[in-house]
Structure formats: structure tokens, C-alpha cells
Amino acid sequence: MKPIRVVLAGAGNCASSFSQFVAQAQADPAATPPGLMCRSVGGYLLSDVRVVAAFDVDATKVGRSLSDAFATPVVSATAFVPLGADGDSPVLPAPVLDGLAGPLGGVVQPADAAQDARPEDVTKALIELEADVLVIMLPTGASRAIRMFADAALAAGIAVVNATPEELARDEALCRRFADAGVVILGDDLRSHLGATTLHTALLELLLSRGLVPSSTYQLNVGGNTDFLNLADPTRSASKFTSKANALRAAGMDDASIAAGPTGFIRHLADTKVCFLNITATSVLGSEVKIDVKLTVEDSPNAAGVIANAVRAARLATDRALSGAVNDACALLFKSPPRGLPEGEARAAFLGFVS
Incomplete structure (x- = not known):
């Protein structure tokens, strides 16, 4: 080629x-x-x-x-x-x-x-x-x-x-x-190939495929590269929060239940990104299912x-x-x-x- x-x-x-x-x-x-x-x-x-x-x-x-x-x-x-x-x-x-x-x-x-x-x-x-x-x-x-x-x-x-x-x-x-x-x-x-949003949407779709109803979710991300340094400024990170919400909305969440985006710059992490992810969902007879995940990746x-x-x-x-x-x-x-x-x-x- x-x-x-x-x-x-x-x-x-x-x-x-x-x-x-x-x-x-x-x-x-x-x-x-x-x-x-x-x-x-x-x-x-x-x-x-x-x-x-x-x-x-x-x-x-x-x-x-x-x-x-x-x-x-x-x-x-x-x-x-x-x-x-x-x-x-x-x-x-x-x-x-x-x-x-x-x-x-x-x-x-x-x-x-x-x-x-x-x-x-x-x-x-x-x-x-x-x-x-x-x-x-x-x-x-x-x-x-x-x-x-x-x-x-x-x-x-x-x-x-x-x-x-x-x-x-x-x-x-x-x-x-x-x-x-x-x-x-x-x-x-x-x-990202296997990043926070990819994992997050996959878990939401798994829950929905089993008939569960996600009620709330959050995704908190920290890192130490220049991307996270830049995103530490709220005036620069606004579009990132919107983009992540778009992805989670496509996976089945409603806007009122979503909190997802960059939450901190930690210099010594360098190019490492750490994601803390939580999903709460309602299952059979109104029972509650909670998922808490920590994902660590090299970002770039x-x-x-x-x-x-x-x-x-x-x-x-x-x-x-x-x-x-x-x-x-x-x-x-x-x-x-x-x-x-x-x-x-x-x-x-x-x-x-x-x-």
C-alpha cells in the first residue's frame, strides 16, 4: 500500500x-x-x-x-x-x-x-x-x-x-x-484504547444487558503529565467533562446521574493516569449493586x-x-x-x- x-x-x-x-x-x-x-x-x-x-x-x-x-x-x-x-x-x-x-x-x-x-x-x-x-x-x-x-x-x-x-x-x-x-x-x-471511558461504558452496557438500571455513576481521574496540568484549570477542562458525559450518555446514562472528568494533577505520577470509577444500579426486587474499580494505565x-x-x-x-x-x-x-x-x-x- x-x-x-x-x-x-x-x-x-x-x-x-x-x-x-x-x-x-x-x-x-x-x-x-x-x-x-x-x-x-x-x-x-x-x-x-x-x-x-x-x-x-x-x-x-x-x-x-x-x-x-x-x-x-x-x-x-x-x-x-x-x-x-x-x-x-x-x-x-x-x-x-x-x-x-x-x-x-x-x-x-x-x-x-x-x-x-x-x-x-x-x-x-x-x-x-x-x-x-x-x-x-x-x-x-x-x-x-x-x-x-x-x-x-x-x-x-x-x-x-x-x-x-x-x-x-x-x-x-x-x-x-x-x-x-x-x-x-x-x-x-x-x-483511549483501554482507558477510563472505555471501561466505564463497557460496565454500564454489561449492567443494562442484564436488565439492571444504573442510577448514578462517577469517574474521577488524576495524572501527572502536561495534559493533567492543563486540565487542572477549570476554564480549560470544561470540554473534557462534556465529552465524557457524551460517551456515558450514549452508553445509557442520563445527564443528572453523571459525574466524570479530570479531578487532579499529581506531578510525581508523570504519564501515569489513575481512574476511580463507581456505578450504582438497581437489580432484582429493588436490590442494589455497586461497582468500584481502580484503573491504572500509562496515559499516552x-x-x-x-x-x-x-x-x-x-x-x-x-x-x-x-x-x-x-x-x-x-x-x-x-x-x-x-x-x-x-x-x-x-x-x-x-x-x-x-x-
């Missing part, structure tokens, strides 16, 4: 883990590494992906290679494997806009080139890189910067995977623009497993001349797709799409 040329908007933790996952696949294309849900997506293997560049604003990353950028102190994702040839790809400057608003401004110094960068520079670079897919992995709440990247990709005619909670694929007006231009957009907000590899499917699905949708938001590809991979589905239906739709 022709290589899928991927550009990353954001050279942080998730970008590091995804690039490593691609490098692992490139080193042994015949293998099926743990966590790869679909070895083939419409004939595309993960080894067909090439990470050709990333955009960032951090002075310690801009102008350096991906390998060097991922080795900076602000990146806490574990380095499991070397990046190989893609590690030499450049980190290009992006306009700062609102990307460093909130707590991130205290730990990231913007590069001079990023201060001077313009949206049209992003579009120009995407065209010159002959990119196929842009993956947006900017900080939650950076609405202007996220939408700038979506507009730049649309102008360049390049498919978008929106890994953030910002509503792009759910924005009907934006999706009409993508559809009219013949460009694919997938989103919104990655549903958990995201990489989903991005591995999303970039190939975006390329496959483009090959099939689809455009706008493609819900058969979105419902399984994202917390807040255009139309939410229960996990079983979403998985069947995705597998049908990629077969």
Missing part, C-alpha cells in the same frame, strides 16, 4: 507514544504488537504510516527533530523503542494563539518562530509535506489553535483526526465545509493505540471518496462522535467499515 503521510499538531506525550508505536510496526511489519486492535484497516498496516513532521510552539522542540523533541523534560511519556527514520522528521513552528493559556504557560516557553508563525504557514507546510492526515493533539481548551489547524488542513485538502474534546466533527457547519471540499474529518476526543500509549486506527481509517475514507464526518469510523474511536453508539454497535460499525 502507498504510505500514509501523517503530520502531528503537537509534539507531546501522545505524539511520542504514537510515533513509537509506528516505529515498532515499521521494524517488524509481519508482527501484531499488543494493543493493535486492527492489524489491517482496509488493507493499510500500521507499518504503512510515516510520521513526516510535527507542529509545536515549545522553544525546546521547534527546529529540532522528533527524536530530540520527545526527549525534552516536558515530555513524560516512556521511551519504549527508538523512532527509526521518522525520528529525523522536523518539528515546525505553529502559531501560539491560545495554546499556552492557563498552567502550561508556566512550564513552556514559546519559540520565537512560533510567535511569528501564521495560519497560512501551516497550510503551506502541509501541502509541501504532501501530508495525507493531520492529527490534532493540542491542549484541551485551546479552541482557537485547534480550529486554526482544522481550517489549515481544510485549505490544504488534508484529512483531520481530532484527538481533542473541541467540537469539530460534531460541529455541523464545519462538517459541511469539509464535506463540500471533499475532505474527511474524524473526531472528537480520543476514546493508551491513546496511541486509537490513533493507530484513526489515521488509517481517515486515509481509507479518503480513498473511498467520502467526506465530512464519517460516523462509522468515529463512533468506536472517539468519546464524542457526531452520533454516539453503544460499544457493541460502534465496534460492529467500525469493523464493517474497515473490512
Whole structure:
């Protein structure tokens, strides 16, 4: 298959883990590494992906290679494997806009080139890189910067995977623009491979399948990477709470019974995420069932497993001349797709799409 040329908007933790996952696949294309849900997506293997560049604003990353950028102190994702040839790809400057608003401004110094960068520079670079897919992995709440990247990709005619909670694929007006231009957009907000929301919705659907009635639930998440630092600011985390509620609503909960989202930054956890999950449900004769779960994962590899499917699905949708938001590809991979589905239906739709 022709290589899928991927550009990353954001050279942080998730970008590091995804690039490593691609490098692992490139080193042994015949293998099926743990966590790869679909070895083939419409004939595309993960080894067909090439990470050709990333955009960032951090002075310690801009102008350096991906390998060097991922080795900076602000990146806490574990380095499991070397990046190989893609590690030499450049980190290009992006306009700062609102990307460093909130707590991130205290730990990231913007590069001079990023201060001077313009949206049209992003579009120009995407065209010159002959990119196929842009993956947006900017900080939650950076609405202007996220939408700038979506507009730049649309102008360049390049498919978008929106890994953030910002509503792009759910924005009907934006999706009409993508559809009219013949460009694919997938989103919104990655549903981690086996993360808090994936486990939460699976448990809710199990209860419902046995005839139980969930009455209340909460999901409390803490971590120590820059994502959790950013989310410690309530003005930045609001869309994350909305996205998680969308996912739980699709699984059968009503809004009044949901409390789910990031609840704390604990620096020494680094890229570890800890989830405390509770569900209360009514069973036979009004008896009560309570589930309490603690889930501990490394956050960024958990995201990489989903991005591995999303970039190939975006390329496959483009090959099939689809455009706008493609819900058969979105419902399984994202917390807040255009139309939410229960996990079983979403998985069947995705597998049908990629077969």
C-alpha cells in the first residue's frame, strides 16, 4: 500500500507514544504488537504510516527533530523503542494563539518562530509535506489553535483526526465545509484504547444487558503529565467533562446521574493516569449493586493505540471518496462522535467499515 503521510499538531506525550508505536510496526511489519486492535484497516498496516513532521510552539522542540523533541523534560511519556527514520522528521513552528493559556504557560516557553508563525504557514507546510492526515493533539481548551489547524488542513485538502474534546466533527457547519471540499474529518476526543471511558461504558452496557438500571455513576481521574496540568484549570477542562458525559450518555446514562472528568494533577505520577470509577444500579426486587474499580494505565500509549486506527481509517475514507464526518469510523474511536453508539454497535460499525 502507498504510505500514509501523517503530520502531528503537537509534539507531546501522545505524539511520542504514537510515533513509537509506528516505529515498532515499521521494524517488524509481519508482527501484531499488543494493543493493535486492527492489524489491517482496509488493507493499510500500521507499518504503512510515516510520521513526516510535527507542529509545536515549545522553544525546546521547534527546529529540532522528533527524536530530540520527545526527549525534552516536558515530555513524560516512556521511551519504549527508538523512532527509526521518522525520528529525523522536523518539528515546525505553529502559531501560539491560545495554546499556552492557563498552567502550561508556566512550564513552556514559546519559540520565537512560533510567535511569528501564521495560519497560512501551516497550510503551506502541509501541502509541501504532501501530508495525507493531520492529527490534532493540542491542549484541551485551546479552541482557537485547534480550529486554526482544522481550517489549515481544510485549505490544504488534508484529512483531520481530532484527538481533542473541541467540537469539530460534531460541529455541523464545519462538517459541511469539509464535506463540500471533499475532505474527511474524524473526531472528537480520543476514546483511549483501554482507558477510563472505555471501561466505564463497557460496565454500564454489561449492567443494562442484564436488565439492571444504573442510577448514578462517577469517574474521577488524576495524572501527572502536561495534559493533567492543563486540565487542572477549570476554564480549560470544561470540554473534557462534556465529552465524557457524551460517551456515558450514549452508553445509557442520563445527564443528572453523571459525574466524570479530570479531578487532579499529581506531578510525581508523570504519564501515569489513575481512574476511580463507581456505578450504582438497581437489580432484582429493588436490590442494589455497586461497582468500584481502580484503573491504572500509562496515559499516552493508551491513546496511541486509537490513533493507530484513526489515521488509517481517515486515509481509507479518503480513498473511498467520502467526506465530512464519517460516523462509522468515529463512533468506536472517539468519546464524542457526531452520533454516539453503544460499544457493541460502534465496534460492529467500525469493523464493517474497515473490512
